Amino acid sequence: MHEFLFAATIYLLAAVIAVPLAARLGLGSVLGYLTAGIVIGPVFGLVGAETQDLQHFAEFGVVMMLFLIGLELTPRTLWDMRHKLIGLGGLQVGLSTAAMMALSMALGLEWRPALAVGMIFALSSTAIVLQTLSEKGLMQTGGGRSAFSVLLTQDIAVIPMLALLPLLALMPTASLKDDGSISRASDHGEAVHSTMSLVEGLPGWGVTLVTLAAVAVIILAGIFLTRPLFAFIHHARLREMYTALALLIVLGIALLMTLVGLSPALGTFLAGVVLANSEFRHELESDIEPFKGLLLGLFFITVGAGIDFDVFLREPLDLIGLTLTVLLIKGVILYLLAVLFGLKGRGKWLFTLSLAQAGEFGFVLLSFSRQQNVLPAGLADRLSLVVALSMLATPLLFILYDLLSRKMGESDPHEPDMIDEQGPVIIAGIGRFGQIVNRLVQSSGFKTVVLDHDMETIRLMRQFGFKGFFGDPTRPELLHAAGLKDARVLVVALDDPSAAARLVAFARRERPDLHIIARARDRTDVFKLYQAGANDIVRETFDSSLRAGRYVLENIGLTNFEAAEAEKVFYHHDREAIRELAQVWDPNVPSAQNPAYVKRARELEKDLETALLAQLEKRQSEDD
Incomplete structure (x- = not known):
């Protein structure tokens, strides 16, 4: 028993010392394991005959x-x-x-x-x-x-x-010399050991049938x-x-x-x-x-x-x-x-x-x-x-x-990965925004296929156990390989607004029934993405700004419930307003010089004020 414990201790000790050192030096774990084996075997002789077993x-x-x-x-x-x-x-x-x-x-x-x-x-x-x-x-x-x-x-x-x-x-009785020539003079008399086998002694057709079975x-x-x-x-x-x-x-x-x-x-x-x-x-x-x-x-x-x-x-x-x-x-x-x-x-x-x-x-x-x-x-x-x-x-x-x-x-960019997985959710872009979406969806038990054009980001993902594929998500062949035909949701979280709009437009042409969720930086991006065919659009700072505004309301006299209701009304109103403004927005005309856009924006602003006052009055009447 003590021999086993000694050998086990030696192997584990060599591994926990050599492998982290090799990893810190950037040599990889395999070289660390091989080096550990050389040290405890040929160099110091701490292990012996048990190695082959x-x-x-x-x-x-x-x-x-x-x-x-x-x-x-x-x-x-x-x-x-x-x-x-x-x-x-x-x-x-x-x-x-x-x-x-x-x-x-x-x-x-x-x-x-x-x-x-x-x-x-x-x-x-x-x-x-x-x-x-x-x-x-x-x-x-x-x-x-x-x-x-x-x-x-x-x-x-x-x-x-x-x-x-x-x-x-x-x-059977012939042997070979070290130079490969044949020695027929002696029979080595090696014992033949029978082994467990389901095909031993069977004819060729029998071996084939058993193997296929x-x-x-x-x-x-x-x-x-x-x-x-x-x-x-x-x-x-x-x-x-x-x-x-x-x-x-x-x-x-x-x-x-x-x-x-x-x-x-x-x-x-x-x-x-x-x-x-x-x-x-x-x-x-x-x-x-x-x-x-x-x-x-x-x-x-x-x-x-x-x-x-x-x-x-x-x-x-x-x-x-x-x-x-x-x-x-x-x-x-x-x-x-x-x-x-x-x-x-x-x-x-x-x-x-x-x-x-x-x-x-x-x-x-x-x-x-x-x-x-x-x-x-x-x-x-x-x-x-x-x-x-x-x-x-x-x-x-x-x-x-x-x-x-x-x-x-950079003169020789990485070739795109070969995508060998498909899933109901495709996430294009895995930066700060996309990675949170990916983690939430995966932790809820749903499979995602992640595409990103930054090789270092993909490698970093893989180090933490998240699988992703390198390649330009706007390329049609990569989207089809990722399962665009059968996907239920496409999340567009690209940094480049023009690339995001192109991707949304292409996906909408290919799949009119696909639900597309896109990330936007500002209202202009939102309008472009709505016109390209996105279903839901999330502005980068919108939700965080709403939360900050709710905290302000809570600290100037409104209750937590009243502040949350005001936040909810503002959110739904803004979402509908953005959709309506997207219909009259013209990318070739500044918003301030677009009469239809300005008129509708003012009408919607009054609607918001009315909705907020109605909500507060309703709450007060319920309290009374």
Whole structure:
């Protein structure tokens, strides 16, 4: 027991020291976790053999992360991504595998182990890349969404790779030397351990049917069993039961996928997509998020702690050279694909630099390759170190991206985000005014889609857990992507009055039935917005001025009720007056020189005075 407590204390202590330091230095949490692992592992030797076992456990952080990502993607959004999944992702996996295979054969490997090496290094780190993209608020950018598409394709590609690896072993009793040549002289006599499996011993068609049945079970259970399960748990009135159910869903699906030979991460991602439209989505997210964060952090620490510095110190230049070669080859392929698929500027460099490393699934393929006698133990150990070193370099590549972004400056503006969500309320502009509206609507349980043209504002929102999309809200394609066709309310809170009027006019033409609420600075803006088609208009200082006026009335003799009634009468009168004045207002003529406007304004002012006096007289008669 004390050994477990000692190891747990060491891991947690390393994390709480290294990660905040890395975050304060602007290096990101991933580099902090990796550094913590290196310090407690290879440097001081505070942890040892348990690291590999912990890594298998911590890989559930990746599984949970993909489940949460799936919750953010509706089936419709996933279908819209099909071209990037198949085209961009498929080309990346295929070209990277071929390039790394060619390099391996040039270094003396036979084609079978060379193909295995190619598949291993074709994959990138889903855990590190998605974690860093989320921290930096880059997930919704063009480069971020393209990187996510490739990572998702890679996770799917792991399945056929695992199926292909056993076919690359020349014979069950043959072994490979470290240089990749074949040794047939001895039988290693390794015991074959049976594992739990639903497809073991089945013919090919049987495996296919069982696999499809497992996928169907996940989809049908997500559609028909989620509501009864949550209703059953609700009767217990225990908060921890919701957490237990969320963990049960993730772990149960991961187990089912393992039993049919599929990737647990792929299965939980599929379940997340099925539940993306569920009313329990936010409950699941809040329950799983803490476990995902801790397990991912533990995974990164084990990667750092698992680096074998003895092997590294024996041939440091060779291993660093191989790592740089992998980064360079993959980087060139990614850059060419970014150009081919139309990524520009920052998005192109983000896509290239974020995916150049090898990934955590590389460790899985390496281990499986050794078990299947595809790669020799010595070669697998060196390749494992190259995978770890390339993952360790990923935070540095993101730092390079930040430097390139700052160097590009305003000459290369950010590409608009790819909008993958729709909701009943669209908020255009998320400054001081829009963010209060957004928080109130979301806290009341309604979904909003936020658009803003200020990238720093969007990043700041994401740091506080509020999702927003970067782009010009006046662009028709962004509004349609945000769900203008089906939205119930549009809130226009832009700083530029002319842009706000254009947006209101466009939205009114597209949706005559849409309720449009707009922000205005003064009466002139109000008139323009009413003429453009807004339903409700809020002047920036109007409500605060009304409240101040009510306080004045309360302190010069009126009761609180009388002051509130006067405020209410003034508010309703002013609202109707503004609507009527908007009918006679002419933007080409100053208001003071517009006879119709002046006449109607005077009439309405007298009406206000009459209404206020009537209200006070009514109150006095009631008191008498």
